Amino acid sequence: MIIGIPKEIKESEHRVGMTPSGVQALIQNGHAVYVQNSAGQGSGHSDDDYLSVGAKLLKNIEEVYDISEMIIKVKEPLKSEYSLIKEGQIIYTYFHFASSLELTNAMVDSKSICIAYETVENYDKSLPLLTPMSEVAGRMAAQQGAKFLEKHQKGCGILLGGVPGVSPAKAIVLGGGVVGTQSAKMLAGLGADVTILDISLDRLRELDDIMPKNVKTKFSNQYNIKQEIQNAHLVIGAVLIAGAKAPNLITKNMLKDLRKGTVLVDVAVDQGGCFETTKPTTHSSPTYIIDDVLHYSVANMPGAVPMTSTEALTNATIAYAIEIANKGWKKACNENEPLKKGLNIINGDIVYKAVAEAFDLNYTELNI
DSSP: OEEEEOOOOSTTOOOOSOOHHHHHHHHHTTOEEEEETTTTGGGTOOHHHHHHTTOEEESSHHHHHHHOSEEEOSSOOOHHHHTTOOTTOEEEEOOOGGGOHHHHHHHHHHTOEEEEGGGOOOTTSOOTTTHHHHHHHHHHHHHHHHHHTSGGGTSOOOOTTOBTTBOOOEEEEEOOSHHHHHHHHHHHHTTOEEEEEESOHHHHHHHHHHSOTTEEEEEOOHHHHHHHHTTOSEEEEOOOOTTSOOOOOBOGGGGGGSOTTOEEEEGGGGGTOSBTTOOOBOSSSOEEEETTEEEEOBTTGGGGSHHHHHHHHHHHHHHHHHHHHHHOHHHHHHHOHHHHTTEEEETTEEOOHHHHHHHTOOOOOOOO
16 A cells, blocks of 8 residues: 655644654555655654655655555645545544534545544544643643743642642543543642543542542532532643533633633644633643633643654554555454444544534445
């Protein structure tokens, strides 16, 4: 199979779809890999690194899309890429369709094969291709929250961990999955007073067992969320419903209950956000203020730490990429149920129900 690795064009996105080690593995399996010039530079991988493992370099993104049977990316195609995608071409990347009708319609129109990292799902309901970036984003959420609590950043001016004789900041984490767990670990390590909310009692029991004493657990419902956020300095939104739009757990009306300078970090922004007032931001302009509450909702948080993120992502995606390339997407998906769940749009049909439901579009039952 001919595989293309284009340079990411989303603002402040420094990751690349595959490290040289991943490219080498594909080539060793008999496939040709074309990498766009300087695609890996932001992640610390030079063109020579890719050439040394047998990749071929192409000058521009148009050439990469034109020659490739499968495109391996990090982020969803942007508007300038829509016309480059060919009928039957495999696009293997993060899509997060439920947050963008425009992207969904564009991929339907392209008649491409869209395999979304975020909906590949193991038998135990874990999401193996989303997990590494969720781990990065969860840890970054705590770091960014700590930074934006500073007064000159428009936060309330509290030190996350406090000091002897002075109380630490109160941090609320909505969701006890991968992002929430990683956020809580980091917040606890920095000394914050942490409460993590989730709707699963089994998960809350697990967290109660493994977390340090400055992390408390609480059942998540509207009443408890409203009570907890009133005294919070930092709230991290970390709720995920695979492939679907995230629920709005904090409404605009609830902002009046928050302290002035409270920081909201919405890690679920790619899926529409946990807060009603969430809108996607960028690393160059990461925050905005509504009703004296500071919002941080960068849509590609792990892009700020591309050396870590790219390696972690390749570690997770490479085995599936090899399977797709070796067998073709139909056989690979029929023989691998977790990978099959990554199919979102095929030849103009939406085959992932949560995506169709997000926009009230036609759903086609998967039949390959």
